[in-house]
Amino acid sequence: MADNGVPPSGGSGLPWSRDLGESRQFAGILLVMLTLFLPPAFLIPMLDVTEIERSEAEKIPPQAGSPGGEAATGGDLGASPARSKT
Numbered sequence: 001m002a003d004n005g006v007p008p009s010g011g012s013g014l015p016w017s018r019d020l021g022e023s024r025q026f027a028g029i030l031l032v033m034l035t036l037f038l039p040p041a042f043l044i045p046m047l048d049v050t051e052i053e054r055s056e057a058e059k060i061p062p063q064a065g066s067p068g069g070e071a072a073t074g075g076d077l078g079a080s081p082a083r084s085k086t
């Protein structure tokens with residue numbers, strides 16, 4: 001008998017055809033992912049977050065470095081090229 005490229009199992013064997021095993025694997029992975037992501041997606045918007053007062057939020061923390069501030073500001077790195085050191 002001539003080989004026409006169709007497997008003897010009766011399935012088409014094409015890459016885009018559905019396989020029962022692959023469909024079950026996809027459904028299992030989808031179920032696990034939905035179980036992991038949907039509960040937090042509904043719970044996180046319900047969390048009550050306290051609002052920080054503006055005066056507290058605007059406080060600047062102390063800078064690390066020498067008392068003169070050279071280490072904290074980067075020294076002369078931000079100097080403009082128009083200013084010469086002569």
